Amino acid sequence: MRWGLIGASTIAEQHMIAAIRATGGEVQTVVSTSLERARSFANGHGIDQAADNLAILLNDASIQAVYISSTNEKHRTQALAAIAAGKHVLCEKPLAMTVAEAAEMVGAADVAKVVFATNHHLRCSGSHRAVRDLIRAERIGRVLSLRLFHAVHLPANLQGWRINDAAAGGGVIPDITVHDADVARFLLGEDPLAVVAQMGASGMGQGVEDSAMSVWTMPSGAMVSSHESFTHPFAGSGLEVHGTHGSIIARGVMTQLPVGEVELVTAEGREGVPFSAHNLYVQGVTDFLAAVGGTGQPAASGADGVASLAVALAVREAARTGIRQVVDYGRAA
Secondary structure, three states, rough: OOEEEEOOOHHHHHHHHHHHHHHEEEEEEOOOHHHHHHHHHHHHOOEEEEEEOOHHHHHHOOEEEEEEEEOOHHHHHHHHHHHOOEEEEEOOOOOOOOOOHHHHHHHHHHHHHHHHHHHHHHHEEOHHHHHHHHHHOOOOOOOEEEEEEEEOOHHHHHOOOOOOOOOOOOOHHHHHHHHHHHHHHHHHOOOEEEEEEEEEEEOOOOOOOOOEEEEEOOOOOOOEEEEEEEOOOOOOOEEEEEEOOOOEEEEEEOOOOOEEEEEEEEEEEEEEOOOOOOOHHHHHHHHHHHHHOOOOOOOHHHHHHHHHHHHHHHHHHHHHHHHOEEEOOOOOO
């Protein structure tokens, strides 16, 4: 498959180009708002063509799929243009700035009969899939609670618009809470109903939040707590799932790398849980290609992306108002 990159991004540079190539694909073109940046990126990564005009990519009939990793406010327009051109789309999270915009993207792809997927990498990890398997096998009985702790220190090279540009979709909630929403949905197989939350700026955010905590109500009665931050260099990350017959403790697993450890704790004692150490992004592209080929489904669909965005936006609104928010999934419900 020949791909076009929309956005000369760090994630494309560090993860996605290699994942595309590892699955037999070719990156043909990269598009950026800056032609100089696009050319530098292309030269540095062996990409044939660079452009600052999206139409150049979309008019290339040899390109079958696009990966979108531009700033958040651009996703909708770029995705709709790619879909209209008949390209399959793998889009970074959050899909858009509103639930309605994200649902519009999914609907357009359905009409055009192209694959539209969300690049939620955490559900592609061996650790998260192992945790989900334990839950499904009822190794911990009925799930009572899930604690997600995802407070990190945002590296300087990733700060920029994420910490100072609300119009571009900056803030820790669209950047990390949206991931945690997808993790909860993936592990528990249900959608949060309502949320309460707080947010603040703890040293990095300039006009946007850099830290958030929230508690979510689930249909099963399980409680979910979530903590995200850009300003915690030593907090570590992970998740805990507690049930009537046991607990699952996973540490160091909220990451782009296949690292960390998973432990199952029951009345019989503690046992380490093995998991596959495969590359998360290679898995995501592999699943995407299976969907394009009609032999599988993307790791995270467009509808999954709409749902995770809906939860994140409810968290932000609950934190802004101090009022419990019912999650509005729009057409994703």
